Amino acid sequence: MESRTLNAEILPENYRFLQEHVHSQVGIVLEDNKHYLFESRLAPIVKQHGLRSINDLCVVLRAKRDIDLDHQVVEAMTTNETYFFRDPAQYEAIRTVLLPRLKEEKRDTRNLRFWSAASSTGQEAYSLAMLLLENGLQEWTMQIFGTDFSDKMVERARSGIYQQIEVNRGLPAAMLVKYFRRCGLDWQLSDAVRRMVRFETIDLRKSMRTLGPFDLVFCRNVMIYFDNDTKRNIMKEIHSTLFRGGWLLLGGAETATSLEERFERLAVGNVTVYVAR
Numbered sequence: 001m002e003s004r005t006l007n008a009e010i011l012p013e014n015y016r017f018l019q020e021h022v023h024s025q026v027g028i029v030l031e032d033n034k035h036y037l038f039e040s041r042l043a044p045i046v047k048q049h050g051l052r053s054i055n056d057l058c059v060v061l062r063a064k065r066d067i068d069l070d071h072q073v074v075e076a077m078t079t080n081e082t083y084f085f086r087d088p089a090q091y092e093a094i095r096t097v098l099l100p101r102l103k104e105e106k107r108d109t110r111n112l113r114f115w116s117a118a119s120s121t122g123q124e125a126y127s128l129a130m131l132l133l134e135n136g137l138q139e140w141t142m143q144i145f146g147t148d149f150s151d152k153m154v155e156r157a158r159s160g161i162y163q164q165i166e167v168n169r170g171l172p173a174a175m176l177v178k179y180f181r182r183c184g185l186d187w188q189l190s191d192a193v194r195r196m197v198r199f200e201t202i203d204l205r206k207s208m209r210t211l212g213p214f215d216l217v218f219c220r221n222v223m224i225y226f227d228n229d230t231k232r233n234i235m236k237e238i239h240s241t242l243f244r245g246g247w248l249l250l251g252g253a254e255t256a257t258s259l260e261e262r263f264e265r266l267a268v269g270n271v272t273v274y275v276a277r
């Protein structure tokens with residue numbers, strides 16, 4: 001539960017300042033009705049810095065003397081929710097349709113590359129790594145790239161360490177036994193899985209042309225936070241990183257109506273896949 005421990009309403013000019021701050025730093029649009037979100041997410045920062053209110057925090061932010069604080073505020077306002085095998089139907093589509101196709105197409109090079117864009121704490125990238133190992137690709141060269149805006153998330157993802165509550169979400173028990181080891185009260189992914197994934201801090205709004213080419217890109221549950229221009233630019237960049245025929249998977253609540261000229265929409269069972277033209 002997020003706490004609400006502030007003793008002053010956010011002044012309208014400070015609310016607008018915070019909206020603009022978050023938008024300029026990370027691209028996220030927070031609408032006019034997100035007072036609760038600002039209050040609950042920024043309360044711990046206000047407290048940590050010995051300030052009295054979010055209005056005081058805005059005074060410090062406006063002075064632009066503390067880059068770490070700037071970053072801390074932006075990170076607090078991003079949503080990092082993720083879990084293993086989120087949207088299992090998509091992993092099933094990869095297993096049953098994409099992997100058999102790639103095994104055939106890439107049988108000479110035996111080299112596959114994947115990208116989890118906005119990877120948060122890493123469960124998406126590691127779920128894919130385990131799926132690949134479970135499907136007879138051990139002898140192939142496979143690289144999974146995980147990227148996120150947040151240094152804190154990237155650091156956590158690199159550690160491959162998850163709490164009990166996190167491995168209880170979405171991860172089949174057999175995979176926990178097979179690919180994790182105990183690490184105190186937590187669980188750590190095996191070196192074999194961790195070696196397949198590389199995490200970097202990357203802002204999706206920057207040019208990404210040099211990252212590819214990829215066979216599959218996950219860009220899930222992040223586009224919903226951006227304005228339309230930002231979404232369009234990011235989609236263009238992602239398209240440039242995909243092999244022709246490569247797959248883009250978006251989050252369940254995300255559609256890509258403006259993508260028609262670059263991607264073909266393909267239905268795989270109940271899953272919508274965007275195939276790079």
Ligand SMILES: C[S@@+](CC[C@H](N)C(=O)[O-])C[C@H]1O[C@@H](n2cnc3c(N)ncnc32)[C@H](O)[C@@H]1O
Pocket residue numbers: 026027028078079080081082083086117118119120121124147148149150153202203204205219220221222251
């Ligand atoms: C809700 S999580 C999605 C995690 C995972 N893709 C999933 O679907 O489970 C959204 C992530 O997007 C990241 N993010 C937000 N804005 C970003 C940006 N401009 N560039 C890169 N990552 C960003 C956040 O730091 C956060 O970790």
